Amino acid sequence: AGHVPVTDVAIGDGHHFDFVSGGGPECGSAATFVFGIEMGFASDLELMLVYDGAGRTNGSSPLTNAMFFERMVRMVEQGIRAPHDGIFHVDLRIRPYGQAGPAAVRLSELQSYYESAGPAWPYERQALVRLRCVAGDAAFGHQVTDIVRRLVYAQANFDFTAMNAMRERQVRQLVRGGTINAKLSDGGLVDCEYAIQALQLVFGSRHAGLQHPSTLAVLQAARDVGLVTPKQQTAVEKAYVFLRELIDCLRMARGNARDLTVPASGSHDWQQLSSRMASIHDSSIPLEALEEQMSVVREFARHVERLCREDFARRTGTETDHASVPDLPPKAGP
Numbered sequence: 623a624g625h626v627p628v629t630d631v632a633i634g635d636g637h638h639f640d641f642v643s644g645g646g647p648e649c650g651s652a653a654t655f656v657f658g659i660e661m662g663f664a665s666d667l668e669l670m671l672v673y674d675g676a677g678r679t680n681g682s683s684p685l686t687n688a689m690f691f692e693r694m695v696r697m698v699e700q701g702i703r704a705p706h707d708g709i710f711h712v713d714l715r716i717r718p719y720g721q722a723g724p725a726a727v728r729l730s731e732l733q734s735y736y737e738s739a740g741p742a743w744p745y746e747r748q749a750l751v752r753l754r755c756v757a758g759d760a761a762f763g764h765q766v767t768d769i770v771r772r773l774v775y776a777q778a779n780f781d782f783t784a785m786n787a788m789r790e791r792q793v794r795q796l797v798r799g800g801t802i803n804a805k806l807s808d809g810g811l812v813d814c815e816y817a818i819q820a821l822q823l824v825f826g827s828r829h830a831g832l833q834h835p836s837t838l839a840v841l842q843a844a845r846d847v848g849l850v851t852p853k854q855q856t857a858v859e860k861a862y863v864f865l866r867e868l869i870d871c872l873r874m875a876r877g878n879a880r881d882l883t884v885p886a887s888g889s890h891d892w893q894q895l896s897s898r899m900a901s902i903h904d905s906s907i908p909l910e911a912l913e914e915q916m917s918v919v920r921e922f923a924r925h926v927e928r929l930c931r932e933d934f935a936r937r938t939g940t941e942t943d944h945a946s947v948p949d950l951p952p953k954a955g956p
Contacts, residue, residue: 809916
């Protein structure tokens with residue numbers, strides 16, 4: 623395994639940290655992964671550090687690799703800070719067992735957690751389609767990426783029942799009645815991303831181009847293999863970019879990433895938001911077209927669910943009356 627020097631651990635902006643004086647792990651490899659490519663204003667930085675090897679640090683006070691990488695993750699978490707509260711934060715929750723599990727993930731634990739018989743929730747496996755290596759041992763990063771792809775794409779199924787139930791809870795609990803949330807309302811950004819991730823999970827094992835962490839790259843690949851038409855791809859891409867730009871401007875206006883409620887149409891805040899979208903993003907789609915763009919997303923989500931269910935029916939010889947893709951045993955939602 624590769625040597626990971628303690629005194630030469632770099633983070634994105636080039637700052638170095640001396641985590642333990644006197645040496646580094648005698649054996650072991652590690653890589654840092656981030657979830658997603660499309661990041662906007664105030665996007666959370668979702669990270670996972672994966673390591674392998676059972677070595678120890680050298681020096682006068684040796685640490686096991688598990689302890690060393692745990693400390694490393696915590697120092698990274700503390701070292702990356704937004705200048706103002708609410709702009710963004712480092713999110714380490716997307717890992718085996720979430721906040722209850724170790725901050726640094728051993729490769730063997732990642733494999734056992736996300737395998738088909740493992741305890742991971744369907745939405746946790748779904749999140750792995752966005753995983754990409756950004757730092758650390760490059761060869762080990764490729765190894766982890768290959769393992770994750772096998773875990774994610776082997777089943778060629780998507781749990782629509784669980785996803786729809788989760789979306790209903792999100793809308794019921796997080797969207798104020800009578801308002802539109804650009805991310806969570808029916809036809810919002812989440813529905814667009816989930817539909818594209820469903821295409822990845824169901825068809826990714828047959829079309830390698832779908833195994834990509836970029837939402838727009840996957841949409842292009844889906845068009846290339848005939849899962850969506852060129853017209854659909856163009857319309858959905860425009861809607862996705864529009865919703866991303868809208869969310870950016872809402873976060874800028876409010877100074878945080880929490881409230882993505884769109885102001886009432888025609889209100890002063892609505893007019894300001896419309897002007898901000900035109901000036902900052904030079905958006906080709908006016909804010910007045912919000913409902914039209916959300917309608918595009920809703921229709922696309924229905925198309926994807928129908929496509930995936932029909933594919934399952936063909937593969938299993940069952941009726942094509944939109945019978946459910948087999949669900950995992952029921953669990954309480956997130």
